[in-house]
Structure formats: C-alpha cells, structure tokens
Amino acid sequence: MADTICAIDVGTTKVCAIIAEVVGEERLEIVGYGRAASDGMTKGVVTNVAAATAAIGQAVEEAEQAADRSIGRAYVGIAGSHIQAQPSKGAVPIGRNRIVSAEDVARVKEAARAIALPHNREIIHVVPRSYAVDEQEDLQEPIGMHGFRLAVDAQVISGATGAVRNLLRCIQTHGIEVEELVLEPLASGEAVLTEAERDMGVAVVDMGGGTTDLAMFMKGSLWHTMVVDVGGQHLTHDLAVGLGAPFEAAEQLKLRFGSALASRVPPDQDVTVDVFGENGPSTVPRQLVAEILEVRAEEMIDLVLREIKRSGYDGLAPAGLVLTGGSAQLPGLRELARQMTQMPVRVGIPASLAKMPPDLRTPDNATGVGLLLWAMHNQWLSGDFSERRQRSPFMERVMRWLKNLLPG
Ligand SMILES: Nc1ncnc2c1ncn2[C@@H]1O[C@H](COP(=O)(O)OP(=O)(O)OP(=O)(O)O)[C@@H](O)[C@H]1O
Ligand SMILES: [Mg+2]
Structure with missing residues (x-):
C-alpha cells in the first residue's frame, strides 16, 4: 500500500484535515478530507483545549471516514503572533x-x-x-x-512553549502523533507560489479569520516570516459594531455584499441586515458596508507592508504579493493591495493535486494543501522516510529535551 500523509490545519475559524497518498515520485493523491468549524481558537492559538480538541476530532473523523483508514501521524500547521x-x-x-x-x-x-x-x-x-x-x-x-x-x-x-504544547496536546489526545509542526505561511507558500515567483522574490500573505501571516521568499528560500493578529474576524467585527448588528449577521453581510473598495460599489444600492434594537431587518447603503471594510482592510495591508519594509526586503519582491486565505476572497482586496503597495498582486489558490475535490481549490485551503506539499518536499525527498518515521522531528525534540535534563 502507498504511503499516507495527513495534514491538519487548525485555523481560527475552521479545522481542515486532509489525507493523501504518495503515488510514484513526487505525486500526491487526495484520498479524503474533513472540515469542521473551529472552537477554542483565538487569533490562531488554542485558548480552550477541550473545545479545540473536539473540533479537531470532528474534522479528523470525517477525513478518516472518507479515506477509509485511520491516521496515526500528521503534519500540523502552527501560527499566532507568538511566532x-x-x-x-x-x-x-x-x-x-x-x-x-x-x-x-x-x-x-x-x-x-x-x-x-x-x-x-x-x-x-x-x-x-x-x-x-x-x-x-x-x-x-x-x-x-x-x-x-x-x-x-x-x-x-x-514559538511560545505554551502555545506549542497546547496545540500538540489537542492533536495527541486523538492518538495522533505530530510528525512535524509547520509554520502556516510556509505551508501556504508551498501551495500557492510558483517556483519562478520564489526565485524572483515574492511575499505570500495568508489572510485567515484570526491572523494574517506573511512569508517572504527570495532566491527560492524563505527570507522572513511574521504573523499578525488581524484577520477576517476583525473585518466582520467592525461591520457588527459599525452597523449595530450581531456578529453572524455581519459575517453573512460581508460574505454576500462585502467589498474592500468603496469606490467600486454603486452608490444607489441598499442591502438589508438584522440589527439590534429593531424588530425587522434594517436597510443600509452597500457603500457604507464597503467603507467600513475598506478601513480595516487598509490597516491589514499597511501592517504587512510595514513588516516587509522593516525586514529590509523592500524592493526585493519583483513578483509582488500573493494573497491567500479565506479573506483574500473579499472583492476589491486585491485591487486595494495593488494601489497601496504599487506591486503586482494576485490571489493564490492551492495547486491542484490528483483527485482533488473542487472544494479544496479555494484560498482558505492553501495551508491544508500546503502542509501535504511541505511534507512531501521536506521529508520524503530529503532522505529515507522510513528511517525518519521511526524517529520523527518531534521525537528528536523530545529526546533532546530529555538529554538536557540529564546532569553533565
Ligand atoms: N468571500 C469571502 N469574502 C470575504 N471574506 C471571506 C470570504 N470567504 C471567507 N472569508 C473569510 O475568511 C476567513 C476564514 O479564512 P480561513 O479559513 O483562511 O481562516 P482560518 O484558517 O480559519 O484562520 P487563521 O488562519 O487566521 O487562524 C473568515 O473570516 C471569513 O469571513
Ligand atoms: Mg488559516
């Protein structure tokens, strides 16, 4: 039977588990995946171990059923501003x-x-x-x-030891050993960047629900990485506060009618939303919705741009920005980023793998798909996998830690 790899992306808004088989040389075939709404996660880190463990269990179980096998090890994404x-x-x-x-x-x-x-x-x-x-x-x-x-x-x-250990515990409770923790923007980069972009110089910006992760590549290698605590949930939160609407109503409004460029929205369009203090839905101009979103989106792009400059990378990214993550789907965001940065900007969807269901070909799955590619590029191709299997990087870390405890 072919080797199986499993990836678990534990995001702030969703958990996604994907199981793939390595067929032939350097080819992955998806055999099952599962997705569950996240719980117990705030800004990319575990804040309630029991709740996060349950959400992970749901996604893993669904993936295992679809793939008709159980998994014992997984590559797991990690993010958060503690990185x-x-x-x-x-x-x-x-x-x-x-x-x-x-x-x-x-x-x-x-x-x-x-x-x-x-x-x-x-x-x-x-x-x-x-x-x-x-x-x-x-x-x-x-x-x-x-x-x-x-x-x-x-x-x-x-990363902060506490954040790392909490995440490990949530996974290990399901009897799954963590093969490797992988920084989420590195995984996303694997899924959405082309080799030419990595060689030229590019920044991948994964705009998720709770975090915006940045990874910059030059001459094919990682140059710098950073995670900021702002994501799609902040866009929704601003709408909720600005319009006096419940969070869920604001989220639906954002998904259906949102835009990050108010100037692109026709001035005469109105949308309805449930607001506090009214018995029925209230009417608001669609442009107002976009104005609220634009302010926060600008802040997010500005944070990324400032970090790019701070890293000494400015001007070294001729391939520009590749936006990915669920929030990259906000209409107008790409154009806003282009105007603000004066760089080429595109939205990155994950590379297609064999038997990949269309559901996975969306920016919010960049991390999950990227974890599989990371696993293949960094473990399978870098030597004898079966040898590594007996002693995973995680186990090596544990061994090193134990050794440090020994006197002299
Ligand atoms: N079409 C859309 N327009 C605007 N925002 C969207 C759209 N689709 C999804 N989103 C937003 O994307 C976010 C979820 O993205 P994603 O699944 O990448 O996050 P995550 O991986 O759970 O979180 P994180 O990586 O930040 O921990 C949500 O805030 C959601 O509102
Ligand atoms: Mg994510």
Missing part, C-alpha cells in the same frame, strides 16, 4: 571524503539551532536561506559539493 523568526548562522567541518552529504547538512542546521532563547520559547523550524562551502557562497543545494567547511545562513523560527 518569531530570527537569523542564525552555523558552520561544521565537512565529513569524510570532503563531499557534502545529507548528514553534513543536518549537522550544520543543528549548529544553527544554537541560539539563545528564553526558557518559555522553543524552536519550530530551522529554515536555511543559503549555504556556503568554503568560499563559495549563496548555494541552494550544497549536497555533492567538494570542500572543507560547510556553513549555513538560516532563519530560526520559534
């Missing part, structure tokens, strides 16, 4: 034969992990930006090169 990225360097002597091996690459990444972190934070990823073999710099693939010293320039991505 931080910091640059780090590492270097090691190249082993026997002076030819860089996969083992040397693993060792140099391990060396780059050695950064000072407060005790309440832990490392989620070490993502290489580029490698150097002796004086030859800027290498994307050092394996097979001849030399004496291998160095890496990496991004170390860390």
Whole structure:
C-alpha cells in the first residue's frame, strides 16, 4: 500500500484535515478530507483545549471516514503572533571524503539551532536561506559539493512553549502523533507560489479569520516570516459594531455584499441586515458596508507592508504579493493591495493535486494543501522516510529535551 500523509490545519475559524497518498515520485493523491468549524481558537492559538480538541476530532473523523483508514501521524500547521523568526548562522567541518552529504547538512542546521532563547520559547523550524562551502557562497543545494567547511545562513523560527504544547496536546489526545509542526505561511507558500515567483522574490500573505501571516521568499528560500493578529474576524467585527448588528449577521453581510473598495460599489444600492434594537431587518447603503471594510482592510495591508519594509526586503519582491486565505476572497482586496503597495498582486489558490475535490481549490485551503506539499518536499525527498518515521522531528525534540535534563 502507498504511503499516507495527513495534514491538519487548525485555523481560527475552521479545522481542515486532509489525507493523501504518495503515488510514484513526487505525486500526491487526495484520498479524503474533513472540515469542521473551529472552537477554542483565538487569533490562531488554542485558548480552550477541550473545545479545540473536539473540533479537531470532528474534522479528523470525517477525513478518516472518507479515506477509509485511520491516521496515526500528521503534519500540523502552527501560527499566532507568538511566532518569531530570527537569523542564525552555523558552520561544521565537512565529513569524510570532503563531499557534502545529507548528514553534513543536518549537522550544520543543528549548529544553527544554537541560539539563545528564553526558557518559555522553543524552536519550530530551522529554515536555511543559503549555504556556503568554503568560499563559495549563496548555494541552494550544497549536497555533492567538494570542500572543507560547510556553513549555513538560516532563519530560526520559534514559538511560545505554551502555545506549542497546547496545540500538540489537542492533536495527541486523538492518538495522533505530530510528525512535524509547520509554520502556516510556509505551508501556504508551498501551495500557492510558483517556483519562478520564489526565485524572483515574492511575499505570500495568508489572510485567515484570526491572523494574517506573511512569508517572504527570495532566491527560492524563505527570507522572513511574521504573523499578525488581524484577520477576517476583525473585518466582520467592525461591520457588527459599525452597523449595530450581531456578529453572524455581519459575517453573512460581508460574505454576500462585502467589498474592500468603496469606490467600486454603486452608490444607489441598499442591502438589508438584522440589527439590534429593531424588530425587522434594517436597510443600509452597500457603500457604507464597503467603507467600513475598506478601513480595516487598509490597516491589514499597511501592517504587512510595514513588516516587509522593516525586514529590509523592500524592493526585493519583483513578483509582488500573493494573497491567500479565506479573506483574500473579499472583492476589491486585491485591487486595494495593488494601489497601496504599487506591486503586482494576485490571489493564490492551492495547486491542484490528483483527485482533488473542487472544494479544496479555494484560498482558505492553501495551508491544508500546503502542509501535504511541505511534507512531501521536506521529508520524503530529503532522505529515507522510513528511517525518519521511526524517529520523527518531534521525537528528536523530545529526546533532546530529555538529554538536557540529564546532569553533565
Ligand atoms: N468571500 C469571502 N469574502 C470575504 N471574506 C471571506 C470570504 N470567504 C471567507 N472569508 C473569510 O475568511 C476567513 C476564514 O479564512 P480561513 O479559513 O483562511 O481562516 P482560518 O484558517 O480559519 O484562520 P487563521 O488562519 O487566521 O487562524 C473568515 O473570516 C471569513 O469571513
Ligand atoms: Mg488559516
């Protein structure tokens, strides 16, 4: 039987579990998926373990039934504003034969992990930006090169220990071991970016329900990443407060009639919405709805733009922005982003995989589909998977942690 990979995207508004089979070389086939409304999640992090666990269970069970198999391990997305990225360097002597091996690459990444972190934070990823073999710099693939010293320039991505452990617990309660926690914008990038965009320089902006995640790529590698605590729920909240409407009514109004560009909305159109203090629905100009949404959307894009500038990346993203996540579907958002950033902007939908149901080909599934692609690119293709299976990165982390507890 073919190898099975499972991805679980635990978002602020929905949980999505997708099961795929690896068929042939580098080809995934979707065999089942499940989706449930999130519970116990705020701004991308678990705030109620029992509720989040139940929502995850529902999505997983649905996926397992559709795929007609149960899953024991999964790749799980992680986000939240507790995530931080910091640059780090590492270097090691190249082993026997002076030819860089996969083992040397693993060792140099391990060396780059050695950064000072407060005790309440832990490392989620070490993502290489580029490698150097002796004086030859800027290498994307050092394996097979001849030399004496291998160095890496990496991004170390860390998260708050509490947020990490709570998420792990919600998954493990279902008897599912976490193969790897993957930063959500990295997963989304896998699903929606083209290789040409990554090489040229691009920023993927995943605008979800509770967070907006940013990942910038240059020369094919991750340059910088950040998660901000603003998402589609804030757009809805502003409408609810602005119009005096219940949250759910405001959400429906946003989905049906919303726009992020008030100037594009005909001035003479009215829409109805249930408001507090009235017995029946109330009439509001559609342009007012767009005006309220535009203010918040502008703020969200401005935050992203400021972070891009802060990272020293400004002007280095000729491929511009790729907007994804559920909120990227808000009409007018792409145009607003284009006007504000003066960059090329497109909306990213996940790459098509074999037997992929059309329901998954929407921006809000970028993270889920991307987790599968991440799994394939970073684990399957980087060596012997069955060996890794016996000792997952998570287990390695546990082992390292246990080792640290031992005296001397
Ligand atoms: N057509 C649409 N227009 C505007 N907003 C939309 C549309 N469709 C979905 N959304 C919004 O997208 C958000 C959900 O997106 P998504 O599923 O990507 O979030 P999530 O993964 O649950 O949350 P997060 O990643 O922030 O933790 C909701 O706020 C929803 O209102
Ligand atoms: Mg999401």
